[in-house]
Amino acid sequence: MISVEEARxxxxxxxxxxxxxxxxxxxxxxxxxxxxxxxxxxxPPFDASAMDGYALRSADLPGPxxxxxxxxxxxxxxxxxxxxxxxxxxxxxxxPGGYDRVVMQELVVREGDHITVAExxxxxxxxxKGNDFAQGSEFLPRRPLRPADLALIAAMNVPQVTxxxxxxxxxxxxxxxLVPPGSEPAPGQIxxxxxxxxxxxxxxxxxxxxxxxxARDTEQSLRDRFAQAQGGDLIVTIGGxxxxxxDLIGKVAADLGMERAFYKLAMRPGKPLMAGRIGLAAMLxxxxxxxxxxxxxxxxxxxxxxxxxxxxxxxxxxxxxxARDLPPEGDRQHYLxxxxxxxxxxxRIEPFGDQDSARLWLLAxxxxxxxxxxxxxxxxxxxxxxxxxx
Numbered sequence: 001m002i003s004v005e006e007a008r009x010x011x012x013x014x015x016x017x018x019x020x021x022x023x024x025x026x027x028x029x030x031x032x033x034x035x036x037x038x039x040x041x042x043x044p045p046f047d048a049s050a051m052d053g054y055a056l057r058s059a060d061l062p063g064p065x066x067x068x069x070x071x072x073x074x075x076x077x078x079x080x081x082x083x084x085x086x087x088x089x090x091x092x093x094x095x096p097g098g099y100d101r102v103v104m105q106e107l108v109v110r111e112g113d114h115i116t117v118a119e120x121x122x123x124x125x126x127x128x129k130g131n132d133f134a135q136g137s138e139f140l141p142r143r144p145l146r147p148a149d150l151a152l153i154a155a156m157n158v159p160q161v162t163x164x165x166x167x168x169x170x171x172x173x174x175x176x177x178l179v180p181p182g183s184e185p186a187p188g189q190i191x192x193x194x195x196x197x198x199x200x201x202x203x204x205x206x207x208x209x210x211x212x213x214x215a216r217d218t219e220q221s222l223r224d225r226f227a228q229a230q231g232g233d234l235i236v237t238i239g240g241x242x243x244x245x246x247d248l249i250g251k252v253a254a255d256l257g258m259e260r261a262f263y264k265l266a267m268r269p270g271k272p273l274m275a276g277r278i279g280l281a282a283m284l285x286x287x288x289x290x291x292x293x294x295x296x297x298x299x300x301x302x303x304x305x306x307x308x309x310x311x312x313x314x315x316x317x318x319x320x321x322x323a324r325d326l327p328p329e330g331d332r333q334h335y336l337x338x339x340x341x342x343x344x345x346x347x348r349i350e351p352f353g354d355q356d357s358a359r360l361w362l363l364a365x366x367x368x369x370x371x372x373x374x375x376x377x378x379x380x381x382x383x384x385x386x387x388x389x390x
Contacts, residue, residue, distance in 0.1 A: 001266040003374075004299070004333045008313075010261040011275050011300045014282035015307035016233070018164035025153055028145050028161050030206060032309040035162035036138035037153045043132040046094040050125045054108055054115055055099040056086040064114040071096065086115055095126050102126055142312055144206060164309035166208040170229035170281075171199045173238040174215030174222060174249065175288070193360065194238045194293045198286065201297045202236070205305040222252040226278070233308060235281050236301060237274075239288025249285055253278055266374055268334045269357035270296040291357040295335050295369065298388065317371055317386035322379055323350035329376035337366035338387065349387055366390055 002010075020034045049055065049071070056065060065086040071077035073092035081087070081098035089095065089102055102125040109116045133139075133156065141149060145163075153161060173195040181191050192214055199209040210232070215225045229235045237249045250263070253274075260276040267273070269292035274285030284301055286293045303313035321343055336351035351370045352362050368387040379385065 001264045001271070001332075002262050004265060004267050007262055007265040007267075007273065007275070008300060008303065011284070011304050012307050012313055014261065014275065014277060015304055016282075018308060018310040020162050021165045022160050022162055025150060025159055025161060028150060028153075028163060029147065030144045031161075031163035031166075032144055032206065032311050033140055033161060034164050034310055036140035037156055037158045037161055039133050039135055039137040039139075039156035039158070041157050042130045042135045043155055044127055044129060047129050048127045049089045049091055049093050049095055049102045050127050051102060051104050052090050053102045053104040053125065054086045054117075055089040055095050055102050056117075057083060057099060058101045058120070060084050060086075061117050061120055063116040064111075065116075067110070067113050067115060100124060100126075144311070164206075164311075166206060167233040167305050167308040168231065169199075169202040169207040169209040169234045169236060169305065170212055170232040171195050171202065171209055171236050171238070172212045172215060172225050172229060172249075174217065174225070175239055176217045178214050180214065194286075194288070194290055197290070197294055198236055198238060198297050198301070201294070201302060202234075202305060205302040206309050206311075207234070207305045217248065219248055219252050219255075222248055223256070226252065226256055229281070230279070232281050234301075234304065235278060235283045236297075237283070237285045238293050239286075250274060253283065253285070258283060266332045267296075267299075268330075268332045269355075270299075270335075271332065273300070275300070287357075289357040290360045291337070291363050294363060298369070298390075299335070315388060317388055319384050320347045320349035320368070320370075320387050322381050322383045322385050323348045324381050326351070326372070326379040328378045329372045329374065331374050333374050334372040334376075335369040335388070336372065337362050338368045338370040339365070340367040340387075340389075346384065349385065363390075 067088055068085045069077045069079050070088045071093040072090045076094040077087050077096050081096045103117050103120045107121050173192055177189050178192040179185055179189050195211045199211050202209040212225050212228050215221045258276050258278040263274045265273055270287050272287050273296050276283050286296050307313050336355055338349050338351040341348045349370055368389050371386045
């Protein structure tokens with residue numbers, strides 16, 4: 001068995017270079033930029049009023065000053081701005097040359113066409129030209145694009161962006177005991193849930209997943225499913241990767257030319273994990289136990305999908321304080337389902353007493369995976385420990 005760290009490195013080494021494609025900005029949410037968005041203009045393109053009020057010269061205060069015009073957003077004042085004058089101005093309007101201050105309207109006393117300012121307040125209330133960004137500025141975040149990013153890129157007057165093509169992920173679950181949700185299970189059968197969860201985790205990481213029809217426990221059925229997975233960037237199998245008589249995925253994958261990077265690692269849950277390459281696609285063979293499959297997908301599949309998009313693999317562990325004592329850990333790195341609660345400086349984390357890898361209900365209730373390294377000594381409540389949020 002190899003360590004989690006070594007397994008992660010070997011999995012990430014399977015990632016090919018990301019492939020670029022151009023998409024309309026409106027379709028870019030959650031995508032990974034491969035080329036910077038370059039501002040085609042300066043923002044703001046002029047000195048702009050930061051509030052509704054009056055534009056004037058500081059040297060002319062306190063007035064009285066005649067109001068000689070009006071400026072609004074999209075309707076600039078185009079007249080002269082001689083000393084000893086002011087204009088009515090609204091938020092976002094260009095501040096005419098010569099004026100160096102906008103006084104908010106609540107501080108101004110107006111009588112007819114003249115204003116007086118007893119106390120102008122603090123600040124100039126002018127957004128300087130280019131104080132957000134200048135023409136030619138480049139924006140290239142190392143994370144999926146967020147709504148605020150789209151707003152920024154749109155303001156840069158960039159209608160299209162170059163992003164990484166979404167990795168195509170084929171999700172293959174197999175076993176004679178599995179039937180789709182909505183079916184009536186026969187004796188000895190259970191509902192297939194892993195494939196839905198793994199596809200959702202793939203989509204969450206930025207992939208375009210496809211759930212293949214359930215494979216039966218025959219080599220021919222598995223060969224048919226692998227044929228359907230052709231064209232994918234990543235094939236993720238669930239179950240059948242162990243060494244039992246009915247665990248055929250490893251054998252069929254090997255017959256099809258899989259180059260195995262590793263098999264089995266020192267981890268709980270998820271000891272039977274297979275990784276490698278089959279044809280042009282990367283391949284991960286996840287365990288069949290539901291919790292094991294999800295935990296392995298979080299730790300290995302999602303980082304691989306992010307790396308395929310040129311993003312940092314992540315996630316980095318966070319810190320919390322332990323809510324109760326724990327006994328010494330065994331010889332495998334353990335990821336315990338746990339619940340988070342507010343703490344004084346760090347969150348408090350309490351692992352569930354039951355860590356059965358078949359119990360999805362506990363996984364759905366968990367906020368985090370508490371990380372315990374192999375051979376971790378006994379821990380006391382209040383100690384700091386690492387965790388991954390769920």
